[in-house]
Amino acid sequence: MVDALYDLRRVAAAMANAGLEGVLIGNAGAALQGAPVGATDLDFFVRSTRLNKKKILAVAKELGGFAHQPSAPLSYMKYRIDGTTFPIDMVIGAHGIESFKGLRSRSTVLPLGNGRLVHVAALGDIIRSKRAAARPKDLATLPILEKTLHEKERQEKA
Amino acid sequence: MKKNDKKRPSRRAMLRALRRDADIAELAHIRERLALPMIERTNFMYVKLLNGGWVL
Numbered sequence: 001m002v003d004a005l006y007d008l009r010r011v012a013a014a015m016a017n018a019g020l021e022g023v024l025i026g027n028a029g030a031a032l033q034g035a036p037v038g039a040t041d042l043d044f045f046v047r048s049t050r051l052n053k054k055k056i057l058a059v060a061k062e063l064g065g066f067a068h069q070p071s072a073p074l075s076y077m078k079y080r081i082d083g084t085t086f087p088i089d090m091v092i093g094a095h096g097i098e099s100f101k102g103l104r105s106r107s108t109v110l111p112l113g114n115g116r117l118v119h120v121a122a123l124g125d126i127i128r129s130k131r132a133a134a135r136p137k138d139l140a141t142l143p144i145l146e147k148t149l150h151e152k153e154r155q156e157k158a
Numbered sequence: 159m160k161k162n163d164k165k166r167p168s169r170r171a172m173l174r175a176l177r178r179d180a181d182i183a184e185l186a187h188i189r190e191r192l193a194l195p196m197i198e199r200t201n202f203m204y205v206k207l208l209n210g211g212w213v214l
Contacts, residue, residue, distance in 0.1 A: 005200040031202035034192040036184075040204050086205055110196050118198070148188050155192065 001040060004028070005112065007085050011042060012116040014062040020055035022046045023107050023119040025094065025126055032110060033123040035148040037141055041087040045121070047100045048092035053079070058088045063088075096132030097125065107158060123149045 017023055023029075023046030027037045046052050056079050060067035065083030067090070077093040098105055107119040127145050130138035167175070191199060204212050 001201045002203040002205050003201045004203040005197070007195065007203075008200060028202060029179075031191075032196055032199050034188070034196075034199060036187045036191050038202050038204050040206065112197070115192075117174055144184070150204065151185065152192060153206070156187050 004042075004086075008042070008118060009061065009112045009114060009116050011084075011088060011141050012112055012118050013114075015044075015055075016116065017062060018055040018058040020046060020052060020059055020090075021100075021104070021119075022090065023100070023103050023121050025091065025097070025103075025121045026089075027128060029121045030123060030145055030148070031097070032120045033108070033126070033148070034152060035123065035141075037144060041089055043089045043091055045091045045094060045097060045103055049156045052090075052092070054085045056081070059088075059090075065092075076148060094129050094133070096129035123152065 010109040025045050026043030027039035028042050031037050056067050060081045065081045067079050067081045068151045070080050079090040081088040103125055104119055109117050110120050111117045206212055
């Protein structure tokens with residue numbers, strides 16, 4: 001597995017420079033929350049505003065990539081930044097996530113060094129979103145995410 | 159040979175044992191990840207290469 005710390009820092013810096021607020025969701029978020037899973041992209045949940053669209057373009061430019069809306073069925077729910085080390089999805093609508101504010105209030109702030117930080121969604125929120133999306137790849141990872149959450153809660157109680 | 163002398167476990171028992179071992183290994187893996195500070199859990203990316211391969 002490749003260490004994403006360097007690229008996470010770069011993405012966090014580009015988002016901070018553009019003033020774009022986001023919360024890391026998906027398997028990358030789950031992995032940071034302790035689940036033994038891998039990811040092929042970074043998914044950030046961002047507010048759906050016209051200004052944020054401009055900020056996403058600025059982030060893509062700073063990272064040397066380009067932003068586009070993929071033609072997949074869920075294209076209206078995300079912007080994808082390609083041309084970077086790995087794809088970055090800026091998600092503006094996701095199943096099971098009701099509000100950016102609520103998601104961020106339950107997230108964990110992870111300092112990445114050099115004054116950069118990333119908000120990582122709570123494992124419970126990631127599980128809710130995957131359960132609601134119910135695509136085969138989401139359902140495949142659900143059992144391991146649920147086991148991790150169960151173990152995490154057990155350790156917190158002990 | 160008496161029935162009790164049978165040493166080979168049944169197929170069902172072997173499958174059950176395999177599943178139990180897999181569950182134990184999975185839980186150990188989860189505990190190992192949870193024991194790490196969050197900043198040390200960043201080695202989670204698969205990277206797709208331009209030639210279509212993957213860096214794991």
